[in-house]
Amino acid sequence: MSNDAWKNYFDQKAERHGASVKASDYFDDASFFMQRDNTLRWLGAQSGKEILDAGCGVGAFSEPLVKDNTVYGVDFSEKSLAFAAERGLVTQTGDLAALPFADGKFDVVLCIGVIQLIENYRPVLQELARVTKPGGTLLIQTLHRGSIQRKLLKLVETQKKFDKLYSMAELEQVFAECGFEDISFQKLYHPFRFVTTGAKGALTDLFCTSFAIKGRKKRG
Ligand SMILES: C[S@@+](CC[C@H](N)C(=O)[O-])C[C@H]1O[C@@H](n2cnc3c(N)ncnc32)[C@H](O)[C@@H]1O
DSSP: OOOHHHHHHHHHHHHHTTTTTGGGGGGGHHHHHHHHHHHHHHHHHOOSOOEEOOOOOOOOTGGGGGSSSEEEESSSSSSHHHHHHHHTTTEEOOOOOSSOOOTOOEEEEEEEEEEEGGGSSSHHHHHHHHEEEEEEEEEEEEBTTTTTHHHHHHOSSSSSSOOOOHHHHHHHHHHHHTTTTEEEEEEEEEETTTTEEOOOGGGGGGOOOOOEEEEOOOOO
């Protein structure tokens, strides 16, 4: 879908579901909290940091970080951003392919559940890398191409909305090309509701439906 179509899609979701995580297309609250709690724990405690939530939607994912940090939220859905602002994010309407921030502004950049919507995701990753501070962290969460559950789902699905699935190896390579090191993964297994961390390539990857990848931007 085009950017305009996605913007309208998420504006309508925010009108229908308000501040609920359903506006950001989560299946239900339990699924959302499982993902958020595990991912923020994996990111580690943050305090006094400048954080970007890129494609923040209604801002529910980064809300726990607001208390001790300055959290910026960028999204092209203005209706979603209104709820993110109520949650305490500093909001800015915009496209992730052209962020209105200086190089190296952020200690932490989060991009959760967004790149599966973006056909040409590399310029967006380069932009996220640009605004990450040397020594800072970029963390992206998205859908896993290799999962058996997703392959089975494809056989029965009549309406496919999220078309892009990613391999961990592909994103690891792009992270490295964008200047990140210490790259690691957290794997999530729906509907089993548990996560593992570690390297890619294990047998468990067959059942991993979504994954998060994080890396530290090289200094100098
Ligand atoms: C599935 S929602 C996830 C929201 C949030 N990250 C979360 O996990 O709760 C995806 C969000 O990305 C936004 N989005 C997608 N592509 C974008 C782009 N190119 N620029 C800005 N926002 C974008 C959508 O408007 C939507 O709010």
